[in-house]
Amino acid sequence: MTEIELFRNSAPIDPQLHVWGWEIPVYLFLGGLTAGLMILTALAGRGLPRESQSRAMRLLPFAAPILLSLGMGALFLDLEYKLHVFRFYTAMRPTSPMSWGSWILLLIYPATILLGLARLSDGEMAALPRTGRFRGRLAAIVSRLRDIATSRAPQLERANVILGIALGGYTGILLGTLGARALWSTVILGPLFLVSGVSTGAAFMMLFRLGHEEHAMLRRWDTGAIGLEIVLLAMFFVELAANGGQKGQAAVDLFFGGSYTGPFWVLVVISGLIVPLAIELAETQKGWRPAIVAPVLLLVGGLALRWILVLAGQASI
Amino acid sequence: MKGKIVPVCEEEGLELLFGTPSEKIELYSQALADAGFDPLPEFTPPDEVPPGMFRLLSGRAPMHTFGRTTNNRVLGGLMSENEVWINARAARSLAGFEEKPLKSGDYVMLVNQDGAKSGPVKAKVTERIRGDAVYLVHGFGHTAKGLSFSRNRGASDSALTTRFKVDPVMGGTGMNVNFVRISRAEA
Amino acid sequence: MLFKNYRTRYAMVMDTRRCVGCQTCVLACKAENGVPVNGYRDWIVTETKGEFPHLSMEIRSERCMHCTNAPCVTNCPTGASHFAKGGTVQIDRALCTGCKACVAACPYGARYVHPDGYVDKCSFCMHRVTKGASTACVEGCPTKALAFGDLNDPSSDVARLLHSRTSKLLSPEEGTEPNLYFLV
Numbered sequence: 176m177t178e179i180e181l182f183r184n185s186a187p188i189d190p191q192l193h194v195w196g197w198e199i200p201v202y203l204f205l206g207g208l209t210a211g212l213m214i215l216t217a218l219a220g221r222g223l224p225r226e227s228q229s230r231a232m233r234l235l236p237f238a239a240p241i242l243l244s245l246g247m248g249a250l251f252l253d254l255e256y257k258l259h260v261f262r263f264y265t266a267m268r269p270t271s272p273m274s275w276g277s278w279i280l281l282l283i284y285p286a287t288i289l290l291g292l293a294r295l296s297d298g299e300m301a302a303l304p305r306t307g308r309f310r311g312r313l314a315a316i317v318s319r320l321r322d323i324a325t326s327r328a329p330q331l332e333r334a335n336v337i338l339g340i341a342l343g344g345y346t347g348i349l350l351g352t353l354g355a356r357a358l359w360s361t362v363i364l365g366p367l368f369l370v371s372g373v374s375t376g377a378a379f380m381m382l383f384r385l386g387h388e389e390h391a392m393l394r395r396w397d398t399g400a401i402g403l404e405i406v407l408l409a410m411f412f413v414e415l416a417a418n419g420g421q422k423g424q425a426a427v428d429l430f431f432g433g434s435y436t437g438p439f440w441v442l443v444v445i446s447g448l449i450v451p452l453a454i455e456l457a458e459t460q461k462g463w464r465p466a467i468v469a470p471v472l473l474l475v476g477g478l479a480l481r482w483i484l485v486l487a488g489q490a491s492i
Numbered sequence: 493m494k495g496k497i498v499p500v501c502e503e504e505g506l507e508l509l510f511g512t513p514s515e516k517i518e519l520y521s522q523a524l525a526d527a528g529f530d531p532l533p534e535f536t537p538p539d540e541v542p543p544g545m546f547r548l549l550s551g552r553a554p555m556h557t558f559g560r561t562t563n564n565r566v567l568g569g570l571m572s573e574n575e576v577w578i579n580a581r582a583a584r585s586l587a588g589f590e591e592k593p594l595k596s597g598d599y600v601m602l603v604n605q606d607g608a609k610s611g612p613v614k615a616k617v618t619e620r621i622r623g624d625a626v627y628l629v630h631g632f633g634h635t636a637k638g639l640s641f642s643r644n645r646g647a648s649d650s651a652l653t654t655r656f657k658v659d660p661v662m663g664g665t666g667m668n669v670n671f672v673r674i675s676r677a678e679a
Numbered sequence: 680m681l682f683k684n685y686r687t688r689y690a691m692v693m694d695t696r697r698c699v700g701c702q703t704c705v706l707a708c709k710a711e712n713g714v715p716v717n718g719y720r721d722w723i724v725t726e727t728k729g730e731f732p733h734l735s736m737e738i739r740s741e742r743c744m745h746c747t748n749a750p751c752v753t754n755c756p757t758g759a760s761h762f763a764k765g766g767t768v769q770i771d772r773a774l775c776t777g778c779k780a781c782v783a784a785c786p787y788g789a790r791y792v793h794p795d796g797y798v799d800k801c802s803f804c805m806h807r808v809t810k811g812a813s814t815a816c817v818e819g820c821p822t823k824a825l826a827f828g829d830l831n832d833p834s835s836d837v838a839r840l841l842h843s844r845t846s847k848l849l850s851p852e853e854g855t856e857p858n859l860y861f862l863v
Contacts, residue, residue: 272754555702
């Protein structure tokens with residue numbers, strides 16, 4: 176038996192690390208969602224004429240920068256010294272995923288907005304509000320950008336897929352390089368968060384009124400992503416238990432009998448993965464009418480996954 | 493410098509002698525015998541610990557000076573409340589805790605043999621104490637309003653020390669002669 | 680890591696056999712460096728092993744280990760945490776955004792968030808050392824359980840203690856190569 180007494184009460188590291196609250200999981204969730212949205216919007220509309228897509232599908236690329244901005248807002252709230260936020264952009268630290276991430280985030284705005292412009296139909300273009308002082312010049316710029324984007328659509332789609340993968344993977348690697356926390360110190364978090372991001376991205380898109388074909392295609396991809404996510408989650412625990420030593424075992428125990436068992440299995444595994452997977456399979460195979468239930472469960476599950484992993488990771492040594 | 497130089501150490505020529513008749517350390521003291529006491533110290537066993545109770549021991553923590561510094565915010569940060577130490581094996585078989593064994597961090601109350609009560613105090617279940625005694629750091633459990641930080645933190649060992657014993661030879665007081673019963677603090 | 684070859688290599692040696700856990704190092708540090716109430720640049724850990732009455736105890740005065748391979752430095756996105764004079768790890772407050780990646784990356788819990796919005800930790804009292812003094816904790820220690828100096832100088836206290844005594848590192852499996860040695 177070993178008794179350890181620590182004579183300090185250092186906020187917010189004692190009695191256990193709790194430096195990151197709701198802001199980081201929300202950011203990781205919205206970042207992953209954006210990544211999935213970028214990959215899926217780029218792939219789903221690839222090579223298709225604008226008018227053959229549903230209106231929602233054409234406009235969804237614009238949701239990416241909005242969701243990302245919400246996520247970055249949460250990230251900003253987490254900073255202890257908000258005035259120094261510009262310091263992320265006065266340095267490039269190759270060993271820090273956070274530094275990589277902050278630069279990737281900057282590239283995502285032009286990529287997603289240009290992709291959205293490229294997808295905009297002529298009617299939607301004409302319907303853009305034309306009021307205000309700079310309407311003439313602004314409209315000209317937008318229309319010029321749309322022309323460029325349209326001519327470079329394949330490159331834009333490729334850029335969106337690559338940046339999406341980078342963003343989705345980085346949200347996991349960000350935690351993965353913090354080797355001091357046994358639960359996070361595995362490379363599987365990168366692919367796990369990426370796949371979960373794709374799945375939540377698909378779920379987000381399915382909330383809108385898509386065409387029947389589009390919905391079926393997204394559902395197909397989503398079922399694959401959920402299946403892969405379940406495999407990666409299993410690998411995540413096996414890897415931790417097998418290679419993490421005593422600390423890894425202790426981290427795994429948090430989910431098998433420990434304090435995170437209930438929320439994790441109920442919110443993430445059952446209602447966040449298995450139930451929506453079953454519903455989506457039934458929708459595809461038995462022809463059930465697509466309902467809003469599966470996407471909502473997936474989104475809640477995706478947020479819960481990150482929330483629980485961020486909290487439990489800080490609780491693990 | 494005026495006056496005679498008084499040697500204060502061996503190097504200055506102080507003779508190392510004691511003020512006893514033999515000028516040495518005396519295990520057998522004729523002076524004590526003449527005064528009617530045991531010339532050789534004789535072991536007097538302490539009182540037995542009553543069943544279900546613990547001998548209350550108290551002592552100091554290194555960061556605090558007596559009972560006077562617990563209201564200091566910096567020192568209080570190092571130790572803001574005292575805990576009642578109880579042996580791990582004794583805690584497992586503690587009466588009244590059969591359903592939910594006592595854990596470190598649980599709040600308990602102490603009541604001594606004369607009915608004196610402590611406020612709620614955290615338990616510390618540890619191997620660092622014997623099974624028939626509990627230990628409190630002195631200087632906590634203040635009730636004075638002016639002690640804005642330390643008031644009502646921890647338990648006061650002084651309040652539980654209702655009895656003491658006096659050494660018949662030199663008059664020293666022994667205070668670790670009180671016994672307490674442990675019960676769970678009502679929430 | 681990136682800048683490994685320093686002419687001087689500052690290190691601290693802590694004698695667990697001399698330490699009585701009096702916390703003078705903690706208070707000396709707090710007074711010297713203006714450490715806030717809810718923050719600690721150094722702290723005491725006691726580790727007791729065994730079952731009563733067969734016990735052994737180790738008392739350690741811990742602080743930032745100024746790791747040669749510091750995860751806080753590699754994870755800092757702005758370069759606020761950096762290697763400085765003598766291989767020490769220092770924080771540039773003007774660059775710190777308070778993102779707390781370094782706090783999560785440190786296996787020793789050596790960093791805390793200062794109420795003013797930056798992350799703070801032990802600096803090996805560089806402001807004293809550059810003037811020829813030792814650190815506040817070393818000078819305050821009443822049992823001489825702490826020693827500070829240049830590992831690359833064979834006549835320094837730290838080098839002599841490490842050569843003549845058995846020492847250990849904390850969490851060597853993390854691969855951080857800490858520069859705070861514990862004599863056992």
